[in-house]
Amino acid sequence: MIRANNSLLEEEIQPDLTPLLDIIFIVMVFLLLTASVRLQSLEVDLPQTETKTLQETEADPVTINLASASPYWALQSAPIESWNEFTQALIKEMKKNPQRPVVIGADKAGSVEHMLKLLAFLQQHDIKATQLLMEEEES
Structure with missing residues (x-):
């Protein structure tokens, strides 16, 4: 009977890890969503020209x-x-x-x-x- 009481005491003393796991998963999702993602882009080298209106062009x-x-x-x-x-x-x-x-x-x-x-x-x-x-x- 003493052993039964000791096992009950051991079960009561162990912490509940469920909230800790919830927090860890939330932090993991946050870090995955905020991780830098490389954007795909097309580099286009536009020519540098002086600004003219359409009426000022020669041709x-x-x-x-x-x-x-x-x-x-x-x-x-x-x-x-x-x-x-x-x-x-x-x-x-x-x-x-x-x-x-x-x-x-x-x-x-x-x-x-x-x-x-x-x-x-x-x-x-x-x-x-x-x-x-x-x-x-x-x-």
């Missing part, structure tokens, strides 16, 4: 338009259905007169993916985009 610019719905691409206001057709037309246009400035106008609701794809293509073919058209916010 008639090559205009590229990006739309939010298909067809996504337009060159000189002519819609082009596919990316391959667009790139071929742009290269052909730039070969006619490589000194012509390039103006890019993108729809506000357009895909960022299409803009990055275009900028990467321009950089790859050493085509300098002199202007990105933007709408000023009204104050």
Whole structure:
């Protein structure tokens, strides 16, 4: 009987580890969620140019338009259905007169993916985009 009482005393003296385990798991989840994650990005080396308005450019610019719905691409206001057709037309246009400035106008609701794809293509073919058209916010 004395032993039975001793075993009861030993069970009462042992700490309950359940709250400690809960805290350890919460801290682990916090550390996993706040760990730094490497963001995937595309490095695009944009050319440095002086700011000019469209009226100040010397030559008639090559205009590229990006739309939010298909067809996504337009060159000189002519819609082009596919990316391959667009790139071929742009290269052909730039070969006619490589000194012509390039103006890019993108729809506000357009895909960022299409803009990055275009900028990467321009950089790859050493085509300098002199202007990105933007709408000023009204104050």
